[in-house]
Amino acid sequence: MRRAAWLLLPALVLAFLLLGSGLDFSYVIPKRLVRLGAIVVAGVCIALSSVIFQTLAGNRVLTPAIMGYEGIYLLFQAVLVLWLGTGSVALLGAQGNALLSMALMLGYSWLLQRWLLREGRGDVYRLLLLGLVLTMVLGTFT
Numbered sequence: 143m144r145r146a147a148w149l150l151l152p153a154l155v156l157a158f159l160l161l162g163s164g165l166d167f168s169y170v171i172p173k174r175l176v177r178l179g180a181i182v183v184a185g186v187c188i189a190l191s192s193v194i195f196q197t198l199a200g201n202r203v204l205t206p207a208i209m210g211y212e213g214i215y216l217l218f219q220a221v222l223v224l225w226l227g228t229g230s231v232a233l234l235g236a237q238g239n240a241l242l243s244m245a246l247m248l249g250y251s252w253l254l255q256r257w258l259l260r261e262g263r264g265d266v267y268r269l270l271l272l273g274l275v276l277t278m279v280l281g282t283f284t
Contacts, residue, residue, distance in 0.1 A: 148228030199266055209273035214250050215243060220284050 156230060163170040195206045222230050222239075234242060258269045 143226060167237060199270060204270065208275035208277060209254075210280060211251070213277045213284065216284045217280045218243060218246050227261060 155178065159171055159174050163174065165171075192205050195210075196202050196204060222234075226233055231239065252267070254272070258265055258272065
């Protein structure tokens with residue numbers, strides 16, 4: 143089964159790159175290669191973070207999504223649009239929004255872990271419980 147999946151992978155990559163491209167090697171194919179590279183990098187990062195998170199939590203079912211990061215990101219984007227209006231994207235630009243979002247997410251993660259994992263207490267279960275509650279509350283609020 144695994145061998146068949148690995149044999150199917152090059153065919154899927156070629157189909158993604160060539161179907162509907164008109165064999166335009168000057169514009170379409172390079173854009174699709176960049177997109178394919180981003181998909182591969184994101185997939186590897188998500189897989190590694192899930193395995194590391196499951197190892198730390200000691201549970202093979204949990205994923206990092208339980209920590210509430212999606213909820214805080216969506217809440218931030220909603221507050222940004224409410225505060226600055228629909229011109230927030232034009233005001234900050236795509237890069238400004240990405241940098242501001244990353245700073246907020248890093249700050250949220252640092253505060254959450256500093257608060258719950260201080261003084262060497264590895265209270266991962268409390269961190270998971272709070273993350274689960276925050277995910278539900280922030281998703282509902284957003």
